[in-house]
Structure formats: C-alpha cells, structure tokens
Amino acid sequence: MSGVTFAAALAALGGCGLLGGPDHSPAAGSGGLEKPSIRVAVMSTIDTAPFRLAQDGGYFAREGLTVEATEAATGQAALTKLIGGEVDIGYSSYTPFFAAKSKNTADIRLVADASSAAPGSTAVVALPGSPVRSVADLAGRRIGITAPNTMSDTLTKSVMQDHGVDFSHVAWTPVALPNVAASLKHGDIDAAFLTEPFITQSAKAVGSVSVVDTATGSTRDFPTAGYGALGRFVTESPKTVAAFQRAMLSATRDAADRAKIEPLMVKYAGVDAETAARTTLLTFRSTVDPRQLQRVPDLMLRMGAIATGVDAAPMIVPQVVG
Incomplete structure (x- = not known):
C-alpha cells in the first residue's frame, strides 16, 4: 500500500x-x-x-x-x-x-x-468487459496481489475457498497497488485484490468493478x-x-x-x-x-x-x- x-x-x-x-x-x-x-x-x-x-x-x-x-x-x-x-x-x-x-x-x-x-473496504476487482464477473470466474486467472503470502492473496484464497472455487492454478501476480488500474487496462492481469482508497481510485481511472467483497464469509470483520x-x-x-x-x-x-x-x-x-x-x-x-x-x-x-x-x-x- x-x-x-x-x-x-x-x-x-x-x-x-x-x-x-x-x-x-x-x-x-x-x-x-x-x-x-x-x-x-x-x-x-x-x-x-x-x-x-x-x-x-x-x-x-x-x-x-x-x-x-x-x-x-x-x-x-x-x-x-x-x-x-x-x-x-x-x-x-x-x-x-x-x-x-x-x-x-x-x-x-x-x-x-x-x-x-469492513464491508466493501477490500475486494477483488476486474474491468466491466472482463470474463471475470464473479468469484467463480477467478479459477485459473491471473490475479494481481501485493506479494505472495500476504493479506492480499490470503483473503482472496479464503473467499474462493468459501465458494468452492479452486485457487491452486491461479497465477498470483505481484503488482503494486497504485499500478493495478494500469495493469488491468493493459491486460497484464485479469483481476486484482485491492483495498481502499485504491478500489475507488481504480474505478475512477479505468471503470473497474468489484467482483467479490473479500470482507465476507470467513473473513468478515x-x-x-x-x-x-x-x-x-x-x-x-x-x-x-x-x-x-x-x-x-x-x-x-x-x-x-x-x-x-x-x-x-x-x-x-x-x-x-x-x-x-x-x-x-x-x-x-x-x-x-x-x-x-x-x-x-x-x-x-x-x-x-x-x-x-x-x-x-x-x-x-x-x-x-x-
């Protein structure tokens, strides 16, 4: 961050x-x-x-x-x-x-x-035209995270597991939070974990939308x-x-x-x-x-x-x- x-x-x-x-x-x-x-x-x-x-x-x-x-x-x-x-x-x-x-x-x-x-403060986001439209679509995708074994991929894995989605073949891709919007726009990643204020900033910059709120299920609060x-x-x-x-x-x-x-x-x-x-x-x-x-x-x-x-x-x- x-x-x-x-x-x-x-x-x-x-x-x-x-x-x-x-x-x-x-x-x-x-x-x-x-x-x-x-x-x-x-x-x-x-x-x-x-x-x-x-x-x-x-x-x-x-x-x-x-x-x-x-x-x-x-x-x-x-x-x-x-x-x-x-x-x-x-x-x-x-x-x-x-x-x-x-x-x-x-x-x-x-x-x-x-x-x-808090609800809506951490999320996996994607572009509106992306094939990633729900948590089920994250399997096997390139997902931007801050670094391996951090809060970003740990929360994302937990939400995927809550929904029965396999994360073993996900390409976890390190991307600095301020660079996520550009990486989405250029097609370098399919989706990304973000926290605020980067969720709001990315939505404003490239129109990204939240695919899943990662402060839900096992990771609520x-x-x-x-x-x-x-x-x-x-x-x-x-x-x-x-x-x-x-x-x-x-x-x-x-x-x-x-x-x-x-x-x-x-x-x-x-x-x-x-x-x-x-x-x-x-x-x-x-x-x-x-x-x-x-x-x-x-x-x-x-x-x-x-x-x-x-x-x-x-x-x-x-x-x-x-």
Whole structure:
C-alpha cells in the first residue's frame, strides 16, 4: 500500500482543535517514560489516519511522548526497519508479523490494533468487459496481489475457498497497488485484490468493478493491520508502550468522526477530496482482541502462508483500557 508519504504537518488545518486533538496539558502520570522519544514506521495507507491524528493532534504529546514517523513502502519494509533497530514500533498488515514469528526470525509483540476489513473496504476487482464477473470466474486467472503470502492473496484464497472455487492454478501476480488500474487496462492481469482508497481510485481511472467483497464469509470483520514491536523494547519500556497505546486509543475513538479523517487522506494518502469522500473506510481499531487476532495466523496456516501455527495471545502486549 503506497502513496505520497505522510511527511508534512497539519498546519493548514488550523491547529489541534480542528483535528479534534486535546488542547489541555499532559495527563497526570504521563511522566517517567523510559523512552520519551520513539520512532514509528508507518505506511501511506488510510488506516494509519488515527496514528496521524494522534501525532499531529497532540495525543502523543499529552502522554509526554514525542513520535517521529518513518515512511515504509510495505509492511515487510516496516518489519525490516523494526528488526534492524531503525524504529521502535512498526505498522504493518498482520501477515508479515506472523510470518516472522512462525519462522522464529524475530520476537514480535503486538502493541496495538489498527484496522479490520469492513464491508466493501477490500475486494477483488476486474474491468466491466472482463470474463471475470464473479468469484467463480477467478479459477485459473491471473490475479494481481501485493506479494505472495500476504493479506492480499490470503483473503482472496479464503473467499474462493468459501465458494468452492479452486485457487491452486491461479497465477498470483505481484503488482503494486497504485499500478493495478494500469495493469488491468493493459491486460497484464485479469483481476486484482485491492483495498481502499485504491478500489475507488481504480474505478475512477479505468471503470473497474468489484467482483467479490473479500470482507465476507470467513473473513468478515477480519483483522488486517496493527502495530508491532520487538520483545526487548516492550520489556524495557512498558510505560512508553502504555503511553503509545493510550494515545492511539483516544485518537482511534475520535477517528470515528469522518470529518477528521478525510483531510488526512487528502494531505497524506495521495487522494483527492472526491475520492476521500467516496472511499469505504476500514474499521479503525486500537485494542487487540486475542480471539479475533487468532483468526489471522489460523487462516494463514490453512492457506499455506505459514508452515507452522502461531499462538497469537502470547504475542499481545497487555492492553490499556479507558
């Protein structure tokens, strides 16, 4: 998921009040953080809007926390930065986190949730004149995905399996999300998995239509992305982690007001105001639910994305409430 980088400030929006951010002094008990300045790898996706709201709206500052955002092109890139020590916390779809845990390549701990798939927010799309008109037509086709064994092909395989469609002969074709519309137009692929705002952008650019909503059946309300850290950071900086969680909890709650999110999409996710208004948002979340999250590694195992099962619960950092 890429787009323009989330790098500029929100000064043009008129300050924290317009963002819905708190304008009062830091909360009591926010002092004494082990690491008051942290670096977080994020991607230019619409489901990081609550993070930007927390950063530029003063939510982190209220907790005595300074957060420096580092752009990552993909979830795997964010994970690489995390493992390499470039950042303290990384945002990613859940699949790279569980793949790393399954292979024992990193001690991944999940700090906060980010999003779940809402109806219409993730889909397989095709051109109107394409022979791909339903999920049944996906068998044996060339389907564009972000990369193998990611959320894109895992969700698509699950929906195909739900409908009894064989996916063993599908030509899974890596295509960057911003390039999907052109690939469809040029006939390089027959269909593609997309998330918002790329579903809306592709429809606007080449008239693509949703063939199947991948947030249905076994993957209804499926956890899609979250924020992870290494075990050492979590152990050494529990107050810092809790401060991050409190800020994200508050910002995610306020992100329910779409008026606060659409300007962020326009300024930082590379979409115009019309697309921002029409985009179907993912469901923003902050608190990690162990039972819900377990669905991710279980599905990855069934779809062959990981070779060994993963118990999600021990990976979850204790969550703040309030």
